[in-house]
Amino acid sequence: xxxxxxxxxxxxxxxxxxxxxxxxxxxxxxxxxxxxxxxxxxxxxxxxxxxxxxxxxxxxxxxxxxxxxxxxxxxxxxxxxxxxxxxxxxxxxxxxxxxxxxxxxxxx
Amino acid sequence: xxxxxxxxxxxxxxxxxxxxxxxxxxxxxxxxxxxxxxxxxxxxxxxxxxxxxxxxxxxxxxxxxxxxxxxxxxxxxxxxxxxxxxxxxxxxxxxxxxxxxxxxxxxxxxxxxxxxxxxxxxxxxxxxxxxxxxxxxxxxxxxxxxxxxxxxxxxxxxxxxxxxxxxxxxxxxxxxxxxxxxxxxxxxxxxxxxxxxxxxxxxxxxxxxxxxxxx
Numbered sequence: 001x002x003x004x005x006x007x008x009x010x011x012x013x014x015x016x017x018x019x020x021x022x023x024x025x026x027x028x029x030x031x032x033x034x035x036x037x038x039x040x041x042x043x044x045x046x047x048x049x050x051x052x053x054x055x056x057x058x059x060x061x062x063x064x065x066x067x068x069x070x071x072x073x074x075x076x077x078x079x080x081x082x083x084x085x086x087x088x089x090x091x092x093x094x095x096x097x098x099x100x101x102x103x104x105x106x107x108x
Numbered sequence: 109x110x111x112x113x114x115x116x117x118x119x120x121x122x123x124x125x126x127x128x129x130x131x132x133x134x135x136x137x138x139x140x141x142x143x144x145x146x147x148x149x150x151x152x153x154x155x156x157x158x159x160x161x162x163x164x165x166x167x168x169x170x171x172x173x174x175x176x177x178x179x180x181x182x183x184x185x186x187x188x189x190x191x192x193x194x195x196x197x198x199x200x201x202x203x204x205x206x207x208x209x210x211x212x213x214x215x216x217x218x219x220x221x222x223x224x225x226x227x228x229x230x231x232x233x234x235x236x237x238x239x240x241x242x243x244x245x246x247x248x249x250x251x252x253x254x255x256x257x258x259x260x261x262x263x264x265x266x267x268x269x270x271x272x273x274x275x276x277x278x279x280x281x282x283x284x285x286x287x288x289x290x291x292x293x294x295x296x297x298x299x300x301x302x303x304x305x306x307x308x309x310x311x312x313x314x315x316x317x318x319x320x321x322x323x
Contacts, residue, residue, distance in 0.1 A: 002296040003140045041121055044128030071204070071238045074316075075169075078309050094124075 038094075046090025053077075053086050138304040139297035148303055149291040153268045156283045161256040162232075163187050163196045163285070164247055166240065166263040166271060167203035167213050174210045176217065179264060179287075184217040186287045187262045188224050196260055199226055200251070202234040202243050240271050240313075241322050248278035260285045266310045273323055 021027040057077040064072050137143055165187035168179035176184065180203065191199045199221060203213020212235035221231055234250060237243040251259070258281045263271050265286040275282045294300040317323045 006297060007140065037125060040128035040132070041124040042128070043131055044124030044126065047127050047131045048124065073169075073238070074313075075309070078305070097120075 042091050042094050043087070044090070045094050046087035049089040049093070050083055050086035053082055053089075057082070139301050141300075142293065144300045144303040144307065145291065145293045148266065148307060151269060151307070152265045152291050153272065153284045153286065155285055155289050157190065157195060157260070157285060158283055159194075160196045160258045160260040160283055162198040162200055162251055163190055163260045163262060164200045164251075164275070165202060165217070166243055166261070166267070167237070168264070170203070170206040170210070170213045170216065172206065172208055174206065174216065176213065176220070180213060180217070181220075182287045183262050183264070184220055186285065188221050188226055190260060190262065190285060191221075191226055191230065192224070197230060198232060198256070199230055200232045200234060200247060200259075202237060202247070204235055204238050240267070241274055241317070244271070244274035244278045247275070248280070252279060257281055258283065262287065264306075265291060266306055270310065270314050270317060270323065274317075 018032075022029060054077055058074055061072045061074050061076070165183050168183055169177045170180065171177055184201065187199055187201070190196070201214045201217040201221065203215075203217060205212045212233070214233040214235040218228075218231050218233055222228060232250060234243065234246055237246045247259075257279075259275065260283045261268070261271060261275055262285045265288060268284050268286050272282050272284055294303045314323065
């Protein structure tokens with residue numbers, strides 16, 4: 001029930017935003033596909049950074065343990081802040097990439 | 109001339125789209141379907157509550173203010189309840205000090221056990237081990253000289269699958285006593301995400317233990 005309510009609210013506000021964008025701002029419906037692709041790229045870049053952060057974090061802790069740097073729990077990386085920061089990293093990286101493209105930078 | 113649709117973009121963009129799509133699909137499945145509870149139920153090791161030589165309650169950490177974490181409190185209460193049912197004459201409470209220092213988790217649990225009627229003579233403290241593997245080794249050193257063979261192992265359901273073989277390897281006959289006898293359905297998306305997160309962490313720990321040769 002709770003999940004249906006949450007999904008319902010999100011669908012409702014998305015539909016309202018869609019109507020406003022098409023009728024009020026005259027955005028083309030065709031551009032929505034590009035927006036979905038860009039959103040997936042932002043999320044994907046964030047998740048790539050998340051995996052990278054996890055690997056670097058766990059490896060650092062294991063190295064510290066091996067070097068006798070005291071008892072450090074691997075569970076310190078189990079923090080939702082790491083996911084949030086990773087998504088921000090991904091967002092910033094993708095924005096930088098787009099800015100570089102706009103200014104004629106090399107893209108790979 | 110390339111036939112590729114220019115909207116597809118670079119290799120990086122395609123990788124990001126694929127990862128993003130997979131991540132969003134995983135999020136929706138984890139938050140909005142009963143799959144996490146089904147997997148948790150499938151992975152659960154059922155309780156085998158029979159008389160044993162000792163109850164071993166594994167550590168789950170203290171909060172920074174020195175109070176038992178929720179998991180630690182649940183495990184301790186389960187161990188105390190099983191002791192009070194007369195399933196074992198000895199209650200081993202594990203738990204090192206918090207990383208910020210202070211009293212060991214085992215001592216905080218022992219105080220709780222005392223308040224709930226467990227005599228101090230029946231309590232054995234293990235306040236040094238910081239990982240599940242260290243707990244198995246240290247409990248072995250502590251209990252084997254006493255001739256203890258059969259233990260009831262108290263920990264969370266998702267942790268049991270990793271802890272149980274470690275204690276068997278330490279030479280014990282292990283009876284699983286997970287904190288809950290049944291796996292409850294997660295209530296709402298946040299609860300499901302929490303369950304999924306715990307399972308993923310435990311899966312990562314198991315993979316590490318296998319790679320390190322502990323399992």
